[in-house]
Amino acid sequence: MDVDRVAVREQAEAVLRRLAGEQARLREDQWRAIEALVVDKRRVLCVQRTGWGKSAVYFVATALLRALDAGPDDRSAGTGPTVIVSPLLALMRNQVESAARAGIRARTINSANLDEWDEITGEIHAGRVDVLLISPERLNNPDFRDSVLPQLAATTGLLVVDEAHCVSDWGHDFRPDYRRLRTFLANLPAGTPVLATTATANSRVTADVAEQLSTETRTVGAPVDDPGAQLSDALVLRGPLDRESLRLAVLDLPSPAHRLGWLADHLDQLPGSGIIYTLTVAAAGETAEFLRSRGYSVASYTGQDDDADRRAAEQDLLDNKIKALVATSALGMGFDKPDLGFVVHLGAPSSPIAYYQQVGRAGRAVEHAEVLLLPGVEDQAIWRYFASLAFPPEHQVRAVLDALPEDRPLSTAALEPIVDLRRTRLELMLKVLDVDGAVRRVRGGWLATGEPWHYDAERLRRVAQARTAEQQAMREYAATTGCRMEFLRRCLDDDGATRCGRCDRCAGPQYDADVSAPALAAAQAFLGRPGSEIMPKKMWPTGLATVGVSLRGKISPDEQALPGRAVGRLSDLGWGGRLRTLVGPEAADGPVPDDVAGAVIEVLKAWAHGDDRWAQRPVGVVAVGSAHRPRLVRSLAERIATVGRLPLLGEVPARDSAARDGGARGNSAQRVRALHDAFVIPDELVAALSGVTGPVLLVDDLVDSGWTMTMVSRLLRQAGAPGVLPLALAIAG
Incomplete structure (x- = not known):
């Protein structure tokens, strides 16, 4: 059946106006993505900068797909609900509220609302849910995987993979739970559209994710992790990654006390409210405590905080009740505050791509946002620690496989005495083995499947080499005499990278590295306790x-x-x-x-x-x-x-x-x-x-x-x- 694409675009523009206001208009690549999803039922990967409007694509596409062939009061006649897989559901509340203004009804299935699962499932079957949001961890939950996921895959009208770089172990934030999406994708009915979105993917990650989205695989003889090795039928829409509102700078300060003292002197000069990122939980707590002692209204945010405390801190920042949120990387993907005025890093992330993902939170709806990196000599020791948590060596993996029976599940706690791996590392390894088919997570723990499994030492070695290269690139970013935005865009393989004219290398420093004697003395006394x-x-x-x-x-x-x-x-x-x-x-x-x-x-x-x-x-x-x-x-x-x-x-x-x-x-x-x-x-x-x-x-x-x-x-x-x-x-x- 021929589709009037002009009419579909007019409908899409109308939905966008309900979402974002009467002045909103679709970008050309936004329309190309929507057209491919709604009309052509294709699989699409959008690699676009933060603030480009990726959420508008899936909400508009959802509205159009749900209305397809349906009467104005009977949306159940259209396609099934959109399923959005996102790592940080709590941070999408503002997006869901925006979608509600366009008449899009969203529900969430997560570990905090188990008593609502039956009710939500009933609403889905009755056609009363337009968007279902789930975390990647749900995909690996045995009850959800076995009782909910098959039916969900059969009825999904659109699958959205948010922060899709997490699918790839070449990405800066690989998460093994995301690999379960390969099974979900394989079980989707033919012609089900799929949208994957990310703001931070270089060419290698883009090729890897596109290949995993593909409905066809045509290997041309190169290694699987070579960006040129696979040809995918997924539509890749990759835009320029420049953020014209961001003004990048690096301040080289000799000690942690100087960095805290600098913040105490200059935080009130930074525009609006913002985020101060630290590399560790301890540093986040110390920084927040010191800044409060100097009269600033700040809150801390780490993965170790209670969910209620994190939500309250997020809301205080959204409402501009605090000057800054002092956070670890637990605050990142999905957090949406368009008027965020600054991002400061106390310590450098280990990857320019991870750094760009975090600074991309700022300046989405303001003319200028300040982005400042204050690296420390201790950064590399922290990088080494996190690198030590990588996938274990083969003998430890084999010990786990040998210990697991095929007929009686063992819990993670029961496996710990048998294998010399800490809980976090053991769980990550088991999730990878689960996706690879060597083990299976069931109620009560883990089972061996008996399937043959290959330890890909060469691939792991190349991943480790890639991480080492990223760390070196981060050191080079801090020391470069060239344009900082151009440097980051080249790290992301952005072909259009040119001098920005705004950063401290292009336009001169906006802030000096001076620290007043009182602020330095206060920081030294605080840190010296x-x-x-x-x-x-x-x-x-x-x-x-x-x-x-x-x-x-x-x-x-x-x-x-x-x-x-x-x-x-x-x-x-x-x-x-x-x-x-x-x-x-x-x-x-x-x-x-x-x-x-x-x-x-x-x-x-x-x-x-x-x-x-x-x-x-x-x-x-x-x-x-x-x-x-x-x-x-x-x-x-x-x-x-x-x-x-x-x-x-x-x-x-x-x-x-x-x-x-x-x-x-x-x-x-x-x-x-x-x-x-x-x-x-x-x-x-x-x-x-x-x-x-x-x-x-x-x-x-x-x-x-x-x-x-x-x-x-x-x-x-x-x-x-x-x-x-x-x-x-x-x-x-």
């Missing part, structure tokens, strides 16, 4: 019996450590850098430096006199035997004993260095297995403990998982110590 709490363990890891350790349930109160203290975390803006020089992987052993010893004494003073002071003053000092830094730990224990006028009761040595090392890696179950029976209390220390009447200070250099302190504290309590107060230089993370 030592002290972080070490929380005691209260439960043993599950499944220890599997590895021959007869510990389970709650740790007996008579064997627990008390709350402890450390100078700081390795990720702290203040003490983090200094502590990394002492306990980092490349640190040499030696006596505790005077400045760090002084910080330890300040921690002890605060611990003795603060609001959360210890219940009883310690009566002695005990050192943990260290395989790598014995001089550091021993000298620290000696300094504490001398200054505190306490007896140095002795040291708890490890039976061998291998056992001590085993406690520093892996998941909790594996650490307890390695540390169980690894330490011994010498007879002379047992004798010294027999006469103590109060808690002892247990001194170590680094608390990683916390299990070394837990196991040694348990031994000391069993040997007669009334209490154990852990004290360390640093906490990992």
